[in-house]
Amino acid sequence: xxxxxxxxxxxxxxxxxxxxxxxEYIEEHSDHTVTLFPFGTLGESTDIMEQTQAGILQFVDQxxxxxxxxxxxxxxxxxxxxxxxxxxxxxxxxxxxxxINEMFPELYARQGLELLTxxxxxxxxxxxxxxxxxxxxxxxxxxRVMTNPLLVAAYDVWGATPTPLPWGEVYGALQTGIIQGQxxxxxxxxxxxxxxxxxxxxxxxxxxxxxxxxxxxxxxxxLAAQDxxxxxxxxxxxxxxxxxxxxxxxxxxxxxxxxxxxxMVINILTEEQRQPFMEAAAEVEATFIEMxxxxxxxxxxxxxxxxxxxx
Amino acid sequence: xxxxLFAIMIVLLLIGFPMMIPLIAAAFAGFYAxxxxxxxxxxxxxxxxxxxxxxxxxxxxxFILAADIMTRGQSAGRLIDMVMSFVGHVRGGLAVSTAAAxxxxxxxxxxxxxxxxxxxxxxxxxxxxAGYKDSFILALIVNASDIAFLIPPSIGMIIYGVVSGTSIxxxxxAGIGPGLLILVVxxxxxxxxxxxxxxxxxxxxxWRERSVAVYxxxxxxxxxxxxxxxxxxxxxxxxxxxxxxxLYALLxxxxxxxxxxxxxxxxxxxxxxxxxxxxxxxxxxxxxxSWVISFAQIPQxxxxxxxxxxxxxxxxxxxxxxxxxIACMFVDPIVVIxxxxxxxxxxVASTGLDPVLVGVIITLQVAIGSATPPFGxxxxxxxAVFKRPYWEVVRGSPPFFAMLLGxxxxxxxxxxxxxxxxDLAFR
Amino acid sequence: MNDSAAIGAQAESSLPGLxxxxxxIIARIESVMLAVGVLLMAGNxxxxxxxxxxxxxxxxxxxxxxxxxxxxxxxxxxxYAARHGRHIRMSAIFDNLPVPARRATMVLIxxxxxxxxxxxxxxxxxxxxxxxxxxxxxxxxxxxxxxMYAWVPMGFFMTSLQYALTGFKNLISRDVWLSTxxxxxxxxxxxxx
Ligand code: NA
Ligand code: NA
Numbered sequence: 001x002x003x004x005x006x007x008x009x010x011x012x013x014x015x016x017x018x019x020x021x022x023x024e025y026i027e028e029h030s031d032h033t034v035t036l037f038p039f040g041t042l043g044e045s046t047d048i049m050e051q052t053q054a055g056i057l058q059f060v061d062q063x064x065x066x067x068x069x070x071x072x073x074x075x076x077x078x079x080x081x082x083x084x085x086x087x088x089x090x091x092x093x094x095x096x097x098x099x100i101n102e103m104f105p106e107l108y109a110r111q112g113l114e115l116l117t118x119x120x121x122x123x124x125x126x127x128x129x130x131x132x133x134x135x136x137x138x139x140x141x142x143x144r145v146m147t148n149p150l151l152v153a154a155y156d157v158w159g160a161t162p163t164p165l166p167w168g169e170v171y172g173a174l175q176t177g178i179i180q181g182q183x184x185x186x187x188x189x190x191x192x193x194x195x196x197x198x199x200x201x202x203x204x205x206x207x208x209x210x211x212x213x214x215x216x217x218x219x220x221x222x223l224a225a226q227d228x229x230x231x232x233x234x235x236x237x238x239x240x241x242x243x244x245x246x247x248x249x250x251x252x253x254x255x256x257x258x259x260x261x262x263x264m265v266i267n268i269l270t271e272e273q274r275q276p277f278m279e280a281a282a283e284v285e286a287t288f289i290e291m292x293x294x295x296x297x298x299x300x301x302x303x304x305x306x307x308x309x310x311x
Numbered sequence: 312x313x314x315x316l317f318a319i320m321i322v323l324l325l326i327g328f329p330m331m332i333p334l335i336a337a338a339f340a341g342f343y344a345x346x347x348x349x350x351x352x353x354x355x356x357x358x359x360x361x362x363x364x365x366x367x368x369x370x371x372x373x374f375i376l377a378a379d380i381m382t383r384g385q386s387a388g389r390l391i392d393m394v395m396s397f398v399g400h401v402r403g404g405l406a407v408s409t410a411a412a413x414x415x416x417x418x419x420x421x422x423x424x425x426x427x428x429x430x431x432x433x434x435x436x437x438x439x440x441a442g443y444k445d446s447f448i449l450a451l452i453v454n455a456s457d458i459a460f461l462i463p464p465s466i467g468m469i470i471y472g473v474v475s476g477t478s479i480x481x482x483x484x485a486g487i488g489p490g491l492l493i494l495v496v497x498x499x500x501x502x503x504x505x506x507x508x509x510x511x512x513x514x515x516x517x518w519r520e521r522s523v524a525v526y527x528x529x530x531x532x533x534x535x536x537x538x539x540x541x542x543x544x545x546x547x548x549x550x551x552x553x554x555x556x557x558l559y560a561l562l563x564x565x566x567x568x569x570x571x572x573x574x575x576x577x578x579x580x581x582x583x584x585x586x587x588x589x590x591x592x593x594x595x596x597x598x599x600x601s602w603v604i605s606f607a608q609i610p611q612x613x614x615x616x617x618x619x620x621x622x623x624x625x626x627x628x629x630x631x632x633x634x635x636x637i638a639c640m641f642v643d644p645i646v647v648i649x650x651x652x653x654x655x656x657x658x659v660a661s662t663g664l665d666p667v668l669v670g671v672i673i674t675l676q677v678a679i680g681s682a683t684p685p686f687g688x689x690x691x692x693x694x695a696v697f698k699r700p701y702w703e704v705v706r707g708s709p710p711f712f713a714m715l716l717g718x719x720x721x722x723x724x725x726x727x728x729x730x731x732x733x734d735l736a737f738r
Numbered sequence: 739m740n741d742s743a744a745i746g747a748q749a750e751s752s753l754p755g756l757x758x759x760x761x762x763i764i765a766r767i768e769s770v771m772l773a774v775g776v777l778l779m780a781g782n783x784x785x786x787x788x789x790x791x792x793x794x795x796x797x798x799x800x801x802x803x804x805x806x807x808x809x810x811x812x813x814x815x816x817x818y819a820a821r822h823g824r825h826i827r828m829s830a831i832f833d834n835l836p837v838p839a840r841r842a843t844m845v846l847i848x849x850x851x852x853x854x855x856x857x858x859x860x861x862x863x864x865x866x867x868x869x870x871x872x873x874x875x876x877x878x879x880x881x882x883x884x885x886m887y888a889w890v891p892m893g894f895f896m897t898s899l900q901y902a903l904t905g906f907k908n909l910i911s912r913d914v915w916l917s918t919x920x921x922x923x924x925x926x927x928x929x930x931x
Contacts, residue, residue, distance in 0.1 A: 169550075
């Protein structure tokens, strides 16, 4: 059969690489074909999600930041400093987490979606015009964030002025100075050229951008067991590939930026320097529980237990 | 399938249906064919709404509102009087000023539609009075607004940069040369047009008259100051600049000049809303149609058939130009960039073409396409704002297309038009 | 409502009696939505600029509010435009036909357009209900997404009605009518709508 798979990034970015690996595996091991639809070709993130729920698309990659509007618990991935900064621990967590592999699938199923996997896309770093060594350095910095209540809360407690802006306007706004900062994973800072219009990259280890791949549930449930297993194998194959692909990707992206723009300042904050950011952000966790209630608390507790197991 | 969709569209268009129906019917037929029935029409509605939802689109109603307030009041008249006191005695001077105003306004606002409205609303009546034919005026305004896409900031270039991984800063600089070249060519044509049609000139104004005109225009000169200073000074985005202009226009006309009243403001707002609706329903219908084309992978099929892989660099550039031009005649420019750029990426890389040059060429074609019949948001905007029939808006366009085509070909054979400034700045 | 408002409303409709008054009231509502929607959009955007620049505080829901207003304006406006014959069309061939052929073509155009608009009304309503069932919210305002689209089926329905009435008007009249209110050849000074 012909299956369709849409995602939120360009073909050469992390979600695109994952989708390509998935497609290659399926087409090599079966007679099925997979057509890929990168960012924007079928609409925005919420559009491709709805199209998957409607059964027009069979597979979709949507990040929990967007899914949060539909499944509030998914915003747990925006709780600062929840995920470990160590790569091995992080990868092991995504492999083994009970929250991801057992609890989230139930929440997604209620929206007609079969959650196939979640994976990290890379550490999120800040780009600004002035160095950011303490939360005080963010004071009154107009900082573009995704329209997401938890992100807004985090930058609020750090003293910045969180400013929602459509992604298409970010480059121009940084250039003219309407905003002075924004955050994104390392590969994205490089691929979208956003470094051209900022001076400083600061990594304070507060988050790793997480994304999720899912299928339309009716479609998936109606498949023969053999095809379901094929899809699961393809996902495992792409998952292993993408973790491997990511080893060093972050550093590589930062190096490429440094090469393209030698006077770029790149600050990786030390454990000690991160402490004040961590302390200030602690209250965001409470905001998350306020927004999502018992169900959110259960997910959060389970994630913490899963993390304790891999540490 | 592609052929029958285009056939449906053209036939309904020619019969004289409201323009939304050809687009809606073609999208509808596409959904019917793709999903074997009416089961997925909800997604068509979704895409119509997705087309009008982007918050950055509000620059259009805001500039319509500001321009209408300025024109009904005194601001626009005073600004134009000032310009006329300097160029009124030159043949074609007003037309050249209009083209230059489109370039400047388009440069900062980044929106071709907003340019049509903001420059056209005050200047068209004055050009009519000066003796230019309406078909020339409309074509000049619609086509000169194309330049908005080439001179930074340009949303088309940003999207191309992101999709193709090309430096946006380099694209921005490379767009300036071709943008100015188009302005020069249009200006030359305007002068020739004025001489051949014997458009009368005004007597040369004295320096005393000029200083009076400048003095009278001091308040309204705040508009360019707000737009240019506000955007490049980092106070607000182009979209927000539009709303700030509304505020300034209200302040001038209601308080300073006292030329309009609250009831007028209400009436102008209502008319703005009406024009917005008439244009945006077409933007929505267009994006539903674009979705069908993208989902059915129609561009991919056509390009494979053309055999682009065997062509040299010049051939590839021609195919790219033609593909983007034709696609933008029918489909939303942003979707065209998102869908077509990745398809061309491998062949661009293998022929060793400079991606910045390719980006500028694509942006130019996208701009031309949005001013080219049958479907183009600039044409729709002009029809809705100036209340002229479709035919009259497009009738004067052929000479402009010829000039734009000339610039496109020149760009392919003399890439330095675009790359000269880029090399100066970056190499 | 008082008498003068009723008369004003009547002027916006071509239907007789109570229907005319109801239709006129709807026309009034549409025109108020257009004007107020545009002014609110300006106010909201300006407030955001002032907030960010003066008070160092962005209105985090500003964008969503503008999207809501844009949908409102568009779908109040398509019906209003249909009443006033303001939808964009390419009439070069149409204009050169003899009157009977123009009238027949106009009947065809009006009814076919009405059918399409009614179809979209139907599917827009079903889309809104699907959205309501899923419960997605707007990320900043945290209100259900379907609220912002609730007016959409209504806008399509009113537009459909206007075109259907235009079709009937052309059937029973000897002139050609572009809309229920606008006969052909009449240059409406619609600067004021
Ligand atoms: Na521009
Ligand atoms: Na076009």
